[in-house]
Amino acid sequence: MNAVRCSRSAVSLPAWRASQLSRLPRHRTPRFAQTGNVFRRWETSTTGDDKSGHIAAQPGEGIIFFDNVFPLRVSSVVNWRLWLSASDYTDADVSTLLRRLTGAKSTSSGPSLLSPILSMFDPVAQVQRAIPADLPLTITEIVPRLKDGGVFIKFRHPADLAATEIEESLTRSLYKSPVRPWFNPLWGCMRAGLVRGVPWLEDLASRVPSERVRVEFCAPPPPPLLPSRTGAASSAATTAPVAGGDASGSASLELSQETIYSLFRRYGKIAEISSQPFESKTLPRYTVIDFVRVRDAVLARSCLHGYVVNGATRLRLSYEPRARAHHIWDWLTSHQRIVVPILAALLATVTVAVFDPIRTFFIRAHVQHSFALRDSSLYKWLQRRTSAMLAFARDSYDAAADGMGMGSGGSGVGSGSRPGLRALLSHRRDLLDWLNTWLLETSETFIVVQGPRGSGKRELVVDQALSGRRDVLVIDCKPIVEARGESATIKKMANAVGYRPVFSWANNISSLVDLAVQGTTGVKSGFSETLDEQLAKILQTAAVAMRQVGLAGRHKSDIDASLNEDAYLEAHPERRPVIVLDNFGQRNEDATGLVYDKLAEWAAALVQANVAHVVFLTSDTSYPKALVKALPDRVFRQMALGDLSPAVAKKYVLSHLAVKEDDGENSSSSSEERKTAIEAVQEESVAVTTTTTTKTDSPLGATQTRREAISELDECIGVLGGRLTDLESLVRRLKSGQRPKRAVTEIVDQSATEIIKMFLLAPSKQAGGSSSGSSSSSSSSGSGAAPGGVGSTAGSRGTSSPRAWTAEQAWYLVREVAAKESLRYNEVLLSDLFATADGMDALDALAAAELVTIRSARGRPQTIRAGSPVYQAAFSRLRSDTALAARLDRSVLAARTAVETKAVAKAEEELVLLGSLPRQPAQTTERVQYLLMKLQTAQARVTAYDTEMSRLKKVMSEEV
Incomplete structure (x- = not known):
């Protein structure tokens, strides 16, 4: 590394350094060597004496290593060129920088104000502060070691003063007056250690200081040609010559742990000493020492490298990277029951902190139509400018088409829905006024608009009552409950409320991970969430967004600005958003019931907190079953829509x-x-x-x-x-x-065809007997049109899944309603086909499928009518079909025959049991007579049914 040597160039010392030299006693040798009033200057060398990589101490000289002079990673401190890495900086570069910081003082006439600050970065100044003024030594060379964070000081000392005494004096001085470095002024302090071996000044970039030092035991070097002088204990030449040394580092050279501890403990606290395994064949033998601090390892290596112990063993020290024991990872993998729930909680926290605000924003934008093109100012401006032109062009085209006989029957057919809607609303003006009044009142209850399918519920509420409101959220329950699988249900629910981003696929992956963790640890990890939890999360986020929408129009300048949020929403019902739940109903399936229950609970929470108005649109007469559970202590505001007069x-x-x-x-x-x-x-x-x-x-x-x-x-x-x-x-x-009569005839025929496919020829799951009318799988596809030819409603009622009714039960209602138009509910339950345990369920299923309508009075079912007026005409059309009526009547008679046959068999079994008694008690006489009369009556019915079935069979063979 960098070395400071004596040179021939005449460079004067700074004034403050000369003043320090003048303080030394005259009978002592000055600290810095002087030759003819010419002082030495800095020279850089990275390979030691003669580029050998070592610093040798001559007789009468010693070497001391000062620690904590530079930071260990000096590149992070003197990083003046960001495009270079730490390995690109040499000791020469840093020495040049240090000279720039202190060189200005030599040219100036006096000390500047920055001199005390700049002297903190000068290693020479720090060494001068560390060495006592009364210590009799002469510094001959300074070698900075940036990698090790210190400097080597070569000095000469008097012959009557040993180098070990100088080390002790420095140690006591630094203990009493510590010198703290500029980069670590709180906890770091400079330390000094006498170099007892021969330090190796390597500049290998891959070898960095570490708290682990590898000590290899080698043979000592050959004896020097010149005998060593006393007092130079720090030189390697002072060791006694050893004849016949083992250069391979055999086991005879290995030191014990006690000896190693006594040598290295003075440099810092040792964590562990690990000797080489005895069976290892690696040479030379070695021992690994783990220091607590890296600085302690650096000081030990700098002082003891090349040291010869007892003239027989030479120590060769090198840094060894500590193998990471992965304690944290091992602990995490061995405590899965603790770590996995914590990770799940952290993941949930991050998800809530990052994605919930984004999802809330998208829900607000979906409710307020922030990104809707039709609500933009540009679109409205273009619409105002072009509406008159388009209307004139459309009217001209319609007039020309009518003149050529190609018109569609009226001018403005494309806008004919508006006059039709006005005609409808003129009839339902009172209902519309009630609905608008309810939306302006503070009532913690639901608004329910009930009516059969196709009665205009959505047109009345969405297209008219809420046409002028901006904050409206319409949720169609039909695609949500008809979604197949949990992922599809979650995705449909998220799309309905504008919940984005949604990772519906992640639930399946989480379920697999949870299953794997449960199989290995026996405990659920908690990564996966059930459908209930996922829907609750979506609806909870939507509730937060709806609250923000209700408070969006609030300003500090309002009169009631002092009200809190809850009081503000309660005082301003007109500011609340409106949620419309379309196609809300009550089903028996678990998944469907869960969706309806979650929506009802969410709606109840919103209306009770005065966050939003909730309007239910339903065609199901049993809707109170789902709503009463969510809001049991409220009276709903109901509005019933029927057929037009x-x-x-x-x-x-x-x-x-x-x-x-x-x-x-x-x-x-x-x-x-x-x-x-x-x-x-x-x-x-x-x-x-x-x-x-x-x-x-x-x-x-x-x-x-x-x-x-x-x-x-x-x-x-x-x-x-x-x-x-x-x-x-x-x-x-x-x-x-088409002519009106022909159009009505086709509508009735189409409805009759739909009834045959969906109800009379569909498979059933009735346990009391299979439907003899089930003919083919294609007939149960349910692709027919809805009443009146509207095919969009057929898909919800016509599927290939088994039905809760039989074809005989459906035909019985079709035939009886066609004849009487209205049936008593209890009368139907007393018939043979509905007298079973699941007869009421079959009636409810047929009413839910809209084949019939069950009307209630005083809270109980009273009458049964056709599902729609066109169904009444279709029933009569089906009843007048001789071939179809004969086939289905024969199936009904077969079902009744099966019921009577079971009654006969049961009576016969009981008569056999009574006849097996040893003697006939008098008490069984009436029972026997009752069974005989019942047997006779049932047999008479079977006979009559057989006769009628024979007649119907003949009709079937004759009719087409």
Whole structure:
């Protein structure tokens, strides 16, 4: 490394260094060698004397190593070139830097204000502070060791003063007046140690100081040619010559642990001494010493490298990297029951801290439509500028198409839904006013809008009552409950509320990890979360976002700014967001019931905390079962929607067809009034006949066609009823050019086909007997259209899964409702097909599938009617089908025969048991007579059923 040597160049010492020399006694040798008033200057050398890598002490000289002069990793302190690594810096570079810090003082006339500060970085100044002024020695050379964090000082001493005494004096002086380095002024202090061996000044970049030192036992060097002088105990030449030394480092040269401890303990506390195993063949023999501190190992190596013990063993010291024992990893892997739950908790904490704010932001953006293009100012500006142009172009195209006979039956067909919606809302204005009033009141309860499928619940609530509100969240429960698997359910729920990002796949991976950990440790790790926990987390985050949405419009300048958040939300119900839960129902399946229960509990928490208004849209009459559990002490605000009356239904259809009738007149009063209403139509046709002659007729003929269409419309609406889905299907068919009667006939036929596929030929899971009407797997696919031809509702009712009813039970209701239109609930339960233990479940399942409607009175089921008005006509159509009715009636008779046969068999078994008695007691006479009468009655029914089945079989063979 760098060495400070005497040179011929004339360089004067600084003034402060000369003053230090003048203080020395005149009878003593000065500290720094002087030749003709020429002092030595710094010279750098990285390989020692003559590039040999060693520093040799001549007779009368000694070497002392001062520790804590430089930091061990000096590159982190003097890192003035960031593009170089620590190995690129040499002792010459650092020496040059130190000279720059102190060189300015030699050229100045006097000490500057920065001299005390700059002297802290000068190793020469630190050494001068460490060496007492009254110590009789002369420093001849300073060798800085940046890697070891210290310097070697070569000195000359008087012959009557031993080097060990100088070491003791330095040690006492540093103990009384410690010199603390600039890089560690609190805990570090400079130490000094006499070099007893021959230090090796290596500059290998890969060998860094370590608290572990490897001590190898080697043979001593050959004896020197010149005898050593007394007093030079620090030189390697002072050791006694040993003849016949073992150069290989055999076992005879190895020192005991006691000897090693006595040699190395003076340099610092030792943690462990590990001797080489006796059976090891490695030469030379060695011992590993573990110091507590790295500085202690550096001082020991610098002082004892090359030291000859007792003239027989030479010590060769080197740093050895400590092998990491992986104590932390071993402890973690051996305590899985403690570590795994902690890791799970940390993972959950990080997830909450990082992802929850992001997810809350996306939910708020989803509710407030922050990223919706239609709500942007640019889109609204373009819409205002182009709406008139587009309306004019559309009206011109429709007028031209009607003039050529290619129109769709009215001007503005594309906007015909708005007049139809206005006609509907004029009938339900009171319901709309109630709903708006409820949304402006503070009531900790639910708003429930119940009605059959297709009754216009969503149009009334979302499209009208909430059309002007911005903060509206609509959650469609249907895709959530129909999702297959937990991951799909979580993803659907997250998409419904705007929960992003969602890692639905991570739940499966966590389940596998949890299963593996449980198999190895016997304890669940807690990584995986159940579906209940995942849904609760999503809904909890959504609740936080909804609360922020409700408080978004609050300002410090408001009058009630002093209110807390809860009081503010309670005082301003108009600021709360509205949550609409569409297609909410009650199912028996576990997964479906869980989703409904979690949504109901979440909604209850929101309304009780005055965070949001919650509106339920349901077509299920058993919805209170799910809502009462979540909110048992509240009375719900209910609104029931039914079918439209014939007059309103006709007005709805005509408004869609752009036929304007006078609201003050009754359209069915007389033909003259109907003629006046028809003449008010603006050159638009209601229906186009299929023949070309009608299209080219005179205007009188076209008017006659419209009159016939209007007269047919009254009769057709009477068949379809007031269900919106059926009316919309009728309007689409009329716009396509069909006559009203033909359109209604096709709707009824399509509904009848749907009933056959979904209810009469579907497989069942009824234990009381298999359905004889189940014919093929394709018939149970349930791909038919909904009532009135709306196919979107068929998918929810028509699946390939087994049903909770039999085809015989469904046909029984179809046949009886077609004949009577209304059945008593208890009367159905007393029939043979529903008198079983699961008869009520079958009725509930058929009502949930919307084949029939169960109407209640005073809290109990009372009557059973068709699921929709068009189903009533479809029931009559199916009952009039002779072949189908004969086949299904025969299946019903077969089921009844099976019931009576079981009764006969049971009576016969009991009669056999009574007949096996030794004698007939008088008490069994009445029982025997009862069984005989029951047997006779059942047998008579079986006989009658067989006769009827034979007749039906003949009908089946004759009818097509």
